[in-house]
Amino acid sequence: MGNEYTTDVPDDVLSVWVAGWSACRGYSSEEVSGHPAVLLADKTGDWEYFAFEPGDEEFAAVARDTTKSSGRIFTVLTRNAQRIHELAPQHGLRVHHNAQSLMVTDMSGQDAEDPWYRDADFKTELEKTGSVHRVRVVHEGNEAAHGVVAVVDNVAVFDHIETDINYRRRGLATHVMRALIASTFEHMVDTGLLIASHDGQMLYNHLGWDTVCDVMILKPATEN
Incomplete structure (x- = not known):
């Protein structure tokens, strides 16, 4: 994929990111067969599994669980995308999406x-529910942009930073990010994490974020 990784991988990146991401989306994360998993109750009603740089045996084990149902997803964080492209079809999986990266910033x-x-x-409206904060920008009754952040173990995990198509190119995504970031400082935070599209990395690089690894979404090859 030709991605440039501009920083080291933070400690416990997988467990912290999964916990924060699931909190942002209203899910609860748990371990299933020894690996992080989230039940996507509002979407497929099935499991999404996660792994960071899985070895061959771990990949095979998670793949077996994933292929038990066509609605399951296996999300892999990796710095070796080519290896995952090669492993997936060997275990009944296909690469569904691979145009995202995990990014990190020093919150200080x-x-x-x-x-x-x-x-x-x-x-700009800010709503707080415990360690989960949501920001939305409203214009004449219309939601122009929104985003959410969850704080887990001193890490702020950002998600769903989106701008309505009718309000793009106005700096609203940057504004939402800055509002979310400012809101997290009522907690003890030292690191920020987010998933960005490859196109979105330019924005986050400008805001002081570095690329950690690629994010690849795998699904059963026999999915209907």
Whole structure:
């Protein structure tokens, strides 16, 4: 994929990211057959499994669980995408999506001040539920952009930073990120994690984020 990894892999990156990601989406993470898993109750009603740089035996074990149902997903964090491309078909899987990367930032270098948006007609709303914070930007009753962050073990995991198609190219994604970042400092945070599309990496690089590894989503090859 030709991705450039610009920082070391944080400790416990898989367990912390899965816990934060699942909290952002209203899921609970657990271990199934020894590997992290989340039940996607609101989507497929089936399991999504996760692994970071799985060895051959671990990959085979998770693949066996994944192929038990066509609705299951196996998400792999890796710095060797070619190896995963080669392993997947050997174990009844196919690469469904591979255009994302895990990114990290040192939160001490981020701005703790609430951001100001240049157009007063855009209102920023912040909702907090424990360690999960949600930001939405509203314009004339329409949601223009939104995002969510969950704090787990001093790590802020960001998710769903999205701008409505009618409001793009206005800096709203940057504004949402800055609002979420500022909100996390009421907790003890030292690291930030997020998944970005390869196109989105330019934005996050500009905001002080580094690329850790690729994120590959695998599904059963026999999926209907």
